[in-house]
Amino acid sequence: MKTTLDELLAFKTVVDTGSISAAAERLEQTSSGISRALSRLEHKLNTTLMRRTTRRLELSEEGQLFLARARDILQSVEAAEDELACRHLKPAGRLRVNASSPFMLHVLVPLVTDFLAEYPDIELELHTGDGIVDLIEHRADVAIRHGPLRDSTLHARPLTASRLRLLASPAYLKKAGRPTKVDDLNRHTLLGFTQPESLNTWPLRHPEGDGLGITPDIAASSGETVRHLALCGAGIACLSDFMTEADRQKGDLVQVLLRDTLEVRQPVNAVYYRNTELASRIRCFVDFLALRMASPS
Template identity: 55%
Template sequence: MKVTLEELQAFVVVIDSGSITAAAEQLGQTASGISRALRRLETKLDTTLLHRTTRRLALSQEGELFLTQAREVIASVEQAEESMAVGREQPCGTLRVNAAFSFMQHAIVPIIPEFRRIYPHIQLQLNTDDVFIDLLEQHTDIAIRIGTLRDSSIHARLLGSTRTRILASPDYLQRHGVPQTVEALDNHVLFGFTHVDVLNIWPVRKANGELYRIKPALVASSGETLRQLALRGEGIVRLSDFMTQDDQKSGRLVPVLAQQTVETRMPANAVYYRNTKLTARISCFLDFLSEKMAQQLL
């Protein structure tokens, strides 16, 4: 009896998602259906691929070897499907995109309807993480990264850059006063980031010429979390224009120490692991995203 593609997909997605339940949700199946597929696969291969306990799943040595081969088979099938579609000028297949929650919400989600109308045969998987992920481990095709890249093993395509500003709500400034000097920030409620420490060094200079490192009253991993707190008048934040342009235009957030702020821009890159020619579905998404980001990241 031969192994089926469905069984291979069940095995790979269980590993990537971390559980049978998560895999079932991602594949649109039941947990019992995924479990049966795994049992059939192990029976056909006459080996144990996964060690199961009540709390976790762990790959056996045979499972680790088979996982690499299973990924290659699935990738080959996807590429074959795409090659046929490309012949009809219709890129297709699953495209897995990862970005920080704030970038996904404010920069990517608004352009998805147009992308889906142009490329109806591409199935998008949009995932969010506010920390850097391993693209291979998370089975991700493209990740959007804001800031300087440190991993030399990835390929990157620059989409543009976004300016960061110090912002607060009019309500907060009315209640606490408008800081007139950088040193006056010491007497205000400042919010910072947990995972990107460079964002806690704000682009304003103290009297001695050094950039101002904040002592945050609260930190968060997500810029969107800090934005929501700022909109509620809870404190002063440093955030990028891509997520606050509408807030600034409407007056919900206003610049603080604008005259003293040193213009600081952060690059936005699409990163991916590929040494060979990019597949059509990845290329068309990168081209589309680059065009839209050039308009947004001003």
């Protein structure tokens, strides 16, 4: 390899700050040192990366291509350093975590004691919200999201995939009867969500195709509310395994229309913005969750 990480960092920082002097200040080096690093880099690559004028620095076409690669390389090195820091150092400070109420109660809360035993210097703040939150607005360092991701500005770490099932309480089925085919749902009370609408598409195989859009008879904004409605015998719900495993094991909720249910697993991701100061804390937390949730439910 011809180039060094110091040369790549100097090049990237000059672009990010807009000048050699500003880059030197950020990297705590001299302007002449940054300038020499750029010259060495261009000499090794045998190309002009930047056109220097008295007023501005302008990337050449080759410089634009090389910058993208340089960013990837430096980010990979930083990630590797963070991972090692997580193993050998003691991350400390406040870590704000946002998750839906069901995930917080059924998955995160039972893991908190073990996590803090491993990382006692981290101060956890746990925030719940059943909608998608803006991480910056809510000052969240990491959030847990279910389903397909839409925000491309976030880093995402897959944690697990949780199966969706149609569930009802034995008391409700005794009262209303057990559905034996999809059409039977027309005479049952259906429990669903106010938003997003995608949560009201149930993983059912039916004559019109795969996936049945339902209109809830009772709608709630929280998955935990829907779960409690089902437990109380209010109707049939479609819920993720991570929040109903204990209910199903105890027989408080039972699956219906198993033969017509598609194998649909809802992805669960940890998402976060890249933040150098908090990276080791975030990485330790996400690595901890990924390890504990390695097997899909």
